[in-house]
Amino acid sequence: MSCCCEKKDPNQEAVDAVLAKYKGTKGALIPVLQQCQDIYGYMPKECMAHISKELKIPLSEIFGVVTFYAQFHLNPRGRNIIRCCLGTACHVRGGAKIFERVQKVTGVKDGETTEDLRYTLESVACIGACGLAPVIMVNNDTHGRLTPDKIPDILAQYE
């Protein structure tokens, strides 16, 4: 059993470590899903089935939770997540124009991922940086006081 392909998938190991940490804890499903999604970048079906078995929660219930919350994704996502804020403060300060430009630069629409998996684009309702509206978030970085012309340079920073 020394063949390399017999080795356990490192992602699988990481998932098992998460499950071991939360086994027996009440209300563990959402944190488990969040951490498993961090491992894969999305929620693969096999992973949900595995969680279901280990936590003894019906797969249907897990699927229900995953599809309820905006944070969970059933398909692979880009390396960089662009969140365009379309909240009220950004809306009145021209957030829609920023969103338009981001769509133009990336070539994808709301909720889509570029073919090279470089960017995933999402619109969000508020990221709480209203004082600097209009804003976008790329991964965990917030960029504020935007004009459409600043978009290409900002996006270019993310490979």
Added chain:
Amino acid sequence: MNSLAEKRKTYQDQLAAKAKKTVIVVGLGTCGIAAGGEKIWSAIKGEISNKKLDIEMVYSGCVGMCYKEPIIEVHKPGMPRVIYGDVNPENALQILQEHAVNGKVVIDLAVAQDPKEGAAKLPDVPVLNEIPFYKKQVKTAIAKCGIINPDSIEEYIAFGGYEALEKVLTGMSQVEVIDEVKKSGLRGRGGGGFSTGLKWEFANKAQGDKKYVVCNADEGDPGAFMDRSVLEGDPHAVLEGMAICGYSIGADEGYIYCRAEYPLAIKRLETAIARGEEAGLLGKNILGTGFNFKLKIKAGAGAFVCGEETALINSIEGKRGMPRVRPPFPAQSGLWAKPTNNNNVETYANIPNIIRQGSSWFASMGTEKSKGSKVFALTGKVNRTGLAEVPVGITIREIIFEIAGGIQDDKKFKAVQIGGPSGGCIPEQHLDTPVDYDSLIALGAMMGSGGLVVMDETTCMVDVARFFLNFTKNESCGKCTPCREGTKRMLEILETICAGKGKPEDITTLERLSTVIKSTALCGLGQTAPNPVLATLKYFRSEYEDHIFNKKCPAGVCNALLEYKIDAEKCKGCGSCKKVCPVEAISGEKKQPHEIDTSKCIKCGSCIEKCKLDAIIRG
């Protein structure tokens, strides 16, 4: 073990010793970072180590002046604290050299000085408490935000932190604590405005072997960010407030449900809880009194409805965040069917001050039925965006025109949206209304979490209503029919109106749908979803009528109702509009006035952006 008072003395001495050194503070809340605070931090830090300067650097949360971000402060012994705004990596080095090293203030960038004893007042720099943004503010709940290092429990303790918890644990009964909170008149700062003391009393009286304290940090209202600022700038205040609540209702466990969109807030909370446990101020046997209080953080997963308390409880339990039918109320049967008290961040952050300074101090601010102070988020088309804490009962006009400095670009004020998607807009004629829970409800708006989004004459109110309905439709959890189907139908009607296809009966249909949804939806989300439509109909009915009957959008926002024309008098025939038009709708000879073929025009607005002579008219 040293007592808390001894520790406080030590930390205060350490702070006093620090005051003998030159210190530069960089504001690193989310807004400071977004404006470029981290680059400034590295620029200054690099220069200090290059030149081996004896200057200390610290970071803080947000002081509320978003409009001046990035902000840094210089504390030099013998000089007042000076706050600088609009800083960039280059002028930061200028401030470092001229002020921090040579003791000469950079007047052009200085926003304000905060005088202190033993330091001469600086000429030509306004005093912090006198600048228009600060003058009418009372900083209590957010007093320490931007002042202390949020990751340092020592600084929090030096500023009187955990004194209230000690006072409660060592000398007050549960009932005495609840009475004090009741007497203060504090009402929930998250929206509804229910009496906090009463809520605690219900949870205290509820029977149960186990009880929970929950903090709602799922600040989802677009346009509100005060809770984020408190969590990032003064997290211990929230933890202390929750521990006091835990003691008074008999709970030994608490959850903070924080939205995942606030990664920095979650990080600072994690640090704060760890420091609190190390210091024996959270966790087991707090301050040796035998009281246990364990805190956990739950990161939200992106659902606005989880701001509703029963949906939030379901989400903590790991379920879909759908609201529950009430009764039973969470005070009887909440988290895992145990008695649960749920308040929001700002409410808990007020508690330590109320216990320390007494309920009568808190109740001395505000109006008869709404006591204390409230933090507002000032955003939209105002000159000074940011966070302002004011006594409840101040007028909307004072907030917008004095603190926020009026409307950008000298445009005309049109309305202010208060209370987010659950609230309503308030027009010019009601600007002198005092901001308190009951007056706002009477106007068809609500306090909500305190987001104020200011709109000027270029905002279309029908489009605003459409915007909010689109939001609530997307965020409806789908459990009850009135909200799931009703918001969708309302949105469809608003979309047709904005598209120029409105029918005469649309307004009455909207009103009827609103009444039905309000009275039959299961939870607060649905019950308040029609408010933006009702409020805009109440104050801006003529705009709806213009859209429906005259097919015009007076504010010039709704694309389908706009027409582009070229003013032949102004047009010099440069041809730049013609070049940029994607559908070749513009024609004309060189140096002759051009024309737009309205049948071809797709109303993209590219020509208007290119024209340097303002010759293109949209209307």
